[in-house]
Amino acid sequence: MAELNHECGVAAVYHLPDRGVSPLAPPQGVEHTSNLIPRLLLDIQNRGQLAAGMTTFNPHRNQLIDTHKDVGTVTEVFHLNHQDSYRSLMRKYAGRAAIGHVRYATCGKDDKSYAQPFERHHIEKPKWFSFAFNGQLANYPRLRDEILSENDFHLARETDTEVLMHMICHQLSGDRRPEMIEMLTELSLHFDGAYNIVYLNALGNMFVARDPLGIRPLCYAKEGPLFAAASESVALANLGFRESSIKSLHPGEAVIIRDGEFSIQQFTASPNRAHCFFEWIYFANVASTLDDQSVYLTRKRLGEELADVETLEIDEDTIVVPVPDTAKAAADSLAFQLKVPCLEGLIRNRYVGRTFIEGANRADKAKTKYTPLPEVLRGKKVLLVEDTIVRSTTMKVLVSQLKERGGASEVHVRVACPPIIAPCFYGIDMSTISELFAPKFMDNGPLTPEIEVTMAETLGADSLKYLPIEAISRCVGFPKESLCQACIDGKYPTPAGVQLYQIALEKLELGEEENDGRAYDAPLSVTART
Structure with a gap:
């Protein structure tokens, strides 16, 4: 990711x-x-x-x-x-x-x-x-x-x-x-x-x-x-x-x-408490234990939860492929539950800088960063497991590369996280609603199978399935009341976070977000929609 x-x-x-x-x-x-x-x-x-x-x-x-x-x-x-x-x-x-x-x-x-x-x-x-x-x-x-x-x-x-x-x-x-x-x-x-x-x-x-x-x-x-x-x-x-x-x-x-x-x-x-759930599902080293909860075991449980909601018909050509590296534990677990191979169909070039740090033109950098393996992918029905989809630029490139360069017959995206619908004001660089992938389809409503079909078409994938939001607390091991899940449920744990989100919604509705940037940059005295 x-x-x-x-x-x-x-x-x-x-x-x-x-x-x-x-x-x-x-x-x-x-x-x-x-x-x-x-x-x-x-x-x-x-x-x-x-x-x-x-x-x-x-x-x-x-x-x-x-x-x-x-x-x-x-x-x-x-x-x-x-x-x-x-x-x-x-x-x-x-x-x-x-x-x-x-x-x-x-x-x-x-x-x-x-x-x-x-x-x-x-x-x-x-x-x-x-x-x-x-x-x-x-x-x-x-x-x-x-x-x-x-x-x-x-x-x-x-x-x-x-x-x-x-x-x-x-x-x-x-x-x-x-x-x-x-x-x-x-x-x-x-x-x-x-x-x-x-x-x-x-x-x-x-x-x-x-x-x-x-x-x-x-x-x-x-x-x-x-x-x-x-x-x-x-x-x-x-x-x-x-x-x-x-x-x-x-x-x-x-x-x-x-x-x-x-x-x-x-x-x-x-x-x-408002522990950021993203620490366990993506940011932290998989070998870490944070607040007595293992990062690796959390990611393993994410894969198990994905397997519980899987509806794809599994055949002898079905394989699971993780997006390196942090999706691997979830992918391994998903594959084990479905009794299909988990293979390294995408190889990450570790000498290419992380694309979010490198700046603009993420699509070209994603092509440089990941190499699909035709000998693994050709003719296969691929369950591509990713941590989350934020802006979708990288995912679109990966789906295209798996099919065009890798020769995969089908690519089904499985996301070990619910849709990201709201900005973070507590230290993660996703600061505007307009930059996010999911809100363009959900329109402040719930995720439905029909919406996932439309999202998959946009990504060029054969299907798309997100992790249910209620699975997060089960996987991390904390009640949802002890987690910050603002980016997936819009419920911020601090007064300034609530106010900034209202400003972001207002700017989006008025069409000002693209030009004016983050709500974080606006004075908090701005009148927010209630």
Whole structure:
């Protein structure tokens, strides 16, 4: 599903003082704990390949905290293919504590100034800090306008990360010296949306915080003196932490490290949950476990649910083909249930950049990215399994390629997700209704077999079948009330999300969306349709 973009990923490490040396620490010593950040970021590279960076803390250098970041993959930014350059970089930025980030832009430009972490220099140590942010503030327009309403204030970037930096600075302005937990509590009163934050200051104090709805995942582990956190559990497991040590940070909680002391504290109430279901069905690494729910087992159950609603007549020429790579678990499961082969009829060229990052002309890039295998496909009735259909550009190309180049006699598209009908305002790059495939056919009504027939004809497929919406909670393992399913049911978990959706509907009805862009870019004072 190369048309859908994620937001970002965060990581943090800290070797606590006076507690011996962790066996997981780098061989160079405790003061090189920061060397673990590139390893963590590599394992969450799936969450963003536009930029990467880290900030490290070392009390024995003039730059108490120092930041290295750039546009590019983790390998490119940290020179992992050039050992001398990599070692030099690690020596320069060596420290016992560090935070890191991988970025894909849901807002803002694609240049180095937007790469994270964001560092704010100051002569006072408590006011000299760096942070990285994963998510999206749905009330960013309001926060931005409030800041710019002050004549002496200016924002240089079109990103909610800079707004967040301003608000942290405001908490530390003048003679204020709030504890980190107090600062988080105050910030939570102003934020609406998804936000995971990793923060490090020039005193060597750190916090790792998850928003009260838990929209985006955030995992941590602590064994002896070593603490680490990352957006996904697989990064911590690959670092060497035991499975029993890896946990999901609860929504509204923060790991606080102050004066070398570790604690977990609740910074705001969390009566409700709104975990993004897309994390399990597409975004997260299949080896991750998020909020105690396995990504792989979720995708396996998606395939089982698809099999339960399959009506196609199965014969000896029927095969299942996954769209690489994240649809494979669902495809394998579907094939097993239907007792037909699951074959690699599409080969992904892993040296072609992800099409959503490469920018325009997705169709040409999809042709370059996927190669159909005629020896597998020729004369076959293909059940093509995909994670979801967002804009449909890639799917149209794949169906055409399977038939024209692969020689498939029939292509039946099976989607392991319900139709995407609404934008996301919490960190996934599908921001307008008009760009989405399904709403053009559904007209705010339910999905019917007749609509699926029309959709299939548009895609050039012989048939199309979506996963029923009620299957999502069963597959993920949470009640629907604990999931954010706004993009498939239009029910947003926060007030700003509700309002932005109403603005998007209004702009679509007035024919303004194509010209005016995302509802996210509009002031929240715009009158929304009720």
